Amino acid sequence: MTTIQLPPLPRVAPALTCDPAAISACGADLLAASAQVDDLGTFVAGRARVDDWTGEAATAYHQAIAPTGRRADAMSLALRGVAHRVEEHSAEMQRLLDRRTALEDRQQHLAQQVAHLRAEVATTTEEGAAELQADCDRVAGQVQAYETDLDTWVSDLATEESEMSQAFTRVLGADDVDRIYGGVADPADGPLRDKPGAGASPAEVHAWWAALTAAQRRAVIAAAPGAIGNLDGIPASARHAANTVALGRDLADYAHTEDAGVLTDDERTCYDNALAADEARREIEGRHDPVTGEPIVAQIYIYDPAAFDGDGAVAISAGDLDTADNVAVVVPGFGTDGESAPYQADRAATLYESTRVLDPSATNASLFWIGYDAPDNAPWDEGYDGAGVVTESMAAAGGERLADTIDGLRASREDDPAHLTAIGHSYGSTTTGHGAHDHGLGVDDVVFVGSPGVGGDTDHASDTGVDPDHVWAGSNSRDPIADLGNHGWVHGETVFGAGLGDDPAEDDFGAHRFQAESTTRGGAYSFGDHSKYFDHDTESLANISHIVNGDYDAVQEAEHLHDPFLGPVEDPEYDREPTSPTTSSLTP
Amino acid sequence: MAGWVLVAAVLSGCGAGGDGVDDPDSSPTANAALEQQREDVRAAAAELVTGAIGALGGRSSHTGGGFDGCASAGVDEFGSFRYRASGRVDVGPGAVRPYLDALGPVLTAAGFDEPALRERPGGQTLQAERDGVSAAFSELPGNGDYVLVNLQGPCVEVPESDRDTWLRRQDPTPYL
Numbered sequence: 001m002t003t004i005q006l007p008p009l010p011r012v013a014p015a016l017t018c019d020p021a022a023i024s025a026c027g028a029d030l031l032a033a034s035a036q037v038d039d040l041g042t043f044v045a046g047r048a049r050v051d052d053w054t055g056e057a058a059t060a061y062h063q064a065i066a067p068t069g070r071r072a073d074a075m076s077l078a079l080r081g082v083a084h085r086v087e088e089h090s091a092e093m094q095r096l097l098d099r100r101t102a103l104e105d106r107q108q109h110l111a112q113q114v115a116h117l118r119a120e121v122a123t124t125t126e127e128g129a130a131e132l133q134a135d136c137d138r139v140a141g142q143v144q145a146y147e148t149d150l151d152t153w154v155s156d157l158a159t160e161e162s163e164m165s166q167a168f169t170r171v172l173g174a175d176d177v178d179r180i181y182g183g184v185a186d187p188a189d190g191p192l193r194d195k196p197g198a199g200a201s202p203a204e205v206h207a208w209w210a211a212l213t214a215a216q217r218r219a220v221i222a223a224a225p226g227a228i229g230n231l232d233g234i235p236a237s238a239r240h241a242a243n244t245v246a247l248g249r250d251l252a253d254y255a256h257t258e259d260a261g262v263l264t265d266d267e268r269t270c271y272d273n274a275l276a277a278d279e280a281r282r283e284i285e286g287r288h289d290p291v292t293g294e295p296i297v298a299q300i301y302i303y304d305p306a307a308f309d310g311d312g313a314v315a316i317s318a319g320d321l322d323t324a325d326n327v328a329v330v331v332p333g334f335g336t337d338g339e340s341a342p343y344q345a346d347r348a349a350t351l352y353e354s355t356r357v358l359d360p361s362a363t364n365a366s367l368f369w370i371g372y373d374a375p376d377n378a379p380w381d382e383g384y385d386g387a388g389v390v391t392e393s394m395a396a397a398g399g400e401r402l403a404d405t406i407d408g409l410r411a412s413r414e415d416d417p418a419h420l421t422a423i424g425h426s427y428g429s430t431t432t433g434h435g436a437h438d439h440g441l442g443v444d445d446v447v448f449v450g451s452p453g454v455g456g457d458t459d460h461a462s463d464t465g466v467d468p469d470h471v472w473a474g475s476n477s478r479d480p481i482a483d484l485g486n487h488g489w490v491h492g493e494t495v496f497g498a499g500l501g502d503d504p505a506e507d508d509f510g511a512h513r514f515q516a517e518s519t520t521r522g523g524a525y526s527f528g529d530h531s532k533y534f535d536h537d538t539e540s541l542a543n544i545s546h547i548v549n550g551d552y553d554a555v556q557e558a559e560h561l562h563d564p565f566l567g568p569v570e571d572p573e574y575d576r577e578p579t580s581p582t583t584s585s586l587t588p
Numbered sequence: 589m590a591g592w593v594l595v596a597a598v599l600s601g602c603g604a605g606g607d608g609v610d611d612p613d614s615s616p617t618a619n620a621a622l623e624q625q626r627e628d629v630r631a632a633a634a635e636l637v638t639g640a641i642g643a644l645g646g647r648s649s650h651t652g653g654g655f656d657g658c659a660s661a662g663v664d665e666f667g668s669f670r671y672r673a674s675g676r677v678d679v680g681p682g683a684v685r686p687y688l689d690a691l692g693p694v695l696t697a698a699g700f701d702e703p704a705l706r707e708r709p710g711g712q713t714l715q716a717e718r719d720g721v722s723a724a725f726s727e728l729p730g731n732g733d734y735v736l737v738n739l740q741g742p743c744v745e746v747p748e749s750d751r752d753t754w755l756r757r758q759d760p761t762p763y764l
Contacts (some may be wrong), residue, residue, distance in 0.1 A: 286760065294676070359709060531660035585736065587721075587724075
């Protein structure tokens with residue numbers, strides 16, 4: 001009787017419960033704290049010195065504050081070091097979790113094979129014994145390899161936890177911090193000295209950034225997030241990292257100031273803008289990619305809560321701007337300021353979802369861009385901003401900023417250009433029109449939706465500087481704002497001194513008009529229809545998504561508006577029955 | 589010019605713009621309905637994910653949800669909201685395509701009506717409804733060995749005074 005040597009049962013991998021995202025959030029908090037302390041060091045070395053104060057008392061004062069500055073700088077470097085180690089720990093723990101998942105699969109598979117072989121032993125014949133033993137030996141070899149990998153995993157886990165623990169314990173005391181970091185030059189100082197000055201092109205900025213080492217980049221992000229967070233030419237991932245530090249620092253600062261009861265009105269405004277930016281980021285991260293099911297990546301591309309006299313500037317993308325095949329920049333219009341970020345984030349995430357659903361083979365990013373001072377209130381409320389809605393001045397200024405942003409996106413991806421689409425909604429279409437006409441937007445497609453006019457100097461699609469075949473207009477027949485653009489030969493901005501230019505959906509303009517009716521459209525002049533262009537399962541969102549994806553054949557075109565010499569403007573879309581194309585994972 | 593002034597007035601909330609409701613009596617009702625919808629959708633999502641693992645093996649991930657605006661109703665606001673949840677099940681080694689074949693019974697066992705198979709770019713979905721909640725399993729063969737679970741409740745009109753609260757509401761806790 002032949003004896004069969006069965007393979008052993010593989011051990012089960014030890015349980016590992018951890019949340020890398022929570023670890024990463026902890027690292028971000030530490031980095032924000034490092035930036036706060038760094039600000040103190042900068043203050044002591046700068047404004048706190050009161051340079052025009054001289055004499056004995058001044059000398060004593062300078063001597064008294066110097067240790068504070070030294071301690072702040074050292075503490076900032078210590079916190080930064082730990083923060084970076086925590087970030088690495090987060091990534092390493094994710095890798096260990098992934099490795100454990102793979103080991104778990106192997107263990108289950110091997111256990112099934114061993115169970116199968118044990119059952120085979122009971123029924124095998126003498127003739128089949130040799131073949132069965134060969135199978136057992138093969139599986140035994142696989143179990144051995146698995147056991148070796150499991151041991152390696154256990155060892156790597158222990159090493160990682162030990163090293164993380166050491167990173168904390170070596171700077172637990174103030175003396176330790178001073179001994180290790182006291183008087184040490186900040187590794188960010190050199191790169192910041194060499195940073196291109198104001199007025200440098202995005203390409204020059206990009207070249208400077210590309211020449212830095214990874215350690216120098218990390219140092220700059222932590223030490224001076226404001227220096228690069230909104231700097232065109234810096235890659236989106238680095239801007240996001242810097243703006244995350246700045247946002248975390250601001251939230252902590254303002255919360256502390258509020259708790260102390262000394263928050264000023266201006267600071268309250270900035271705090272509200274910071275909170276809105278944070279909620280916008282979380283809104284995007286709380287949504288899931290409709291193709292992979294994974295959380296959507298958010299990138300804070302612009303963060304300046306004090307910009308435009310407190311209106312705030314913020315731009316956050318759904319999707320990775322550095323790698324996406326297709327990038328859309330959405331320019332909102334009237335009524336938009338920093339506090340609009342959560343709503344605009346919902347729109348950006350919705351556009352992201354729609355583009356992914358309609359073309360799962362392409363990667364996408366959609367960026368909401370509150371990067372200009374939009375008219376955001378009625379003139380009788382707060383003055384100039386609201387009055388701006390009837391003129392082009394704010395659009396013209398915004399157009400220049402938009403062109404800078406587009407140049408920055410292009411410069412940071414010179415070797416891997418995305419298919420780039422600018423989408424202007426409402427007054428944002430006037431801004432986009434100005435950006436295109438006045439500064440030449442480096443985009444592949446430009447889309448105007450709900451447009452009250454695309455700027456007085458843009459009489460034809462070709463005036464945008466973009467190939468007219470890639471200029472698009474969406475105009476809901478019930479949208480009264482879209483009805484405000486010039487039609488026929490009447491030009492409001494020249495006749496009355498007020499108006500925003502031509503209607504891009506009219507036949508004379510020469511753009512493609514796409515279907516943009518809504519199944520929930522109202523009667524004639526329904527203001528609600530002005531805001532439906534980005535809602536899921538609408539003609540408008542589906543067509544915008546096809547354009548963003550470069551899938552032009554799928555765009556459902558509409559007949560243009562026409563203004564006969566005599567009689568009112570004719571809109572063939574008014575009587576067409578709207579449809580509801582699917583743009584999400586669930587069919588309506 | 590008069591038209592532009594009217595536009596500024598209406599869009600800034602000084603006129604009768606939007607299609608909003610602001611009936612104080614409807615506020616508790618709408619809020620309660622959305623809270624209940626959250627409970628229902630999350631419970632159904634957990635049931636479907638668990639059922640899918642039972643049918644196909646494997647493990648779940650990214651089991652989360654949140655409130656989404658349904659229909660815009662003016663500058664910076666949605667007039668209605670609903671709860672949506674999603675999840676992913678990476679199927680076990682023994683699972684056989686098409687995975688959706690095994691998931692119809694999961695939907696019906698959870699009380700959903702007869703599921704309908706539909707095409708979507710890159711794959712197919714199996715969709716069904718239960719008390720106004722829509723649920724779908726999706727399979728995208730070119731993207732990996734997994735199925736996606738998506739659910740959403742019906743849109744609930746929210747009074748104007750509560751819209752900002754629902755827009756900013758976060759829900760980071762996984763349902764499973």
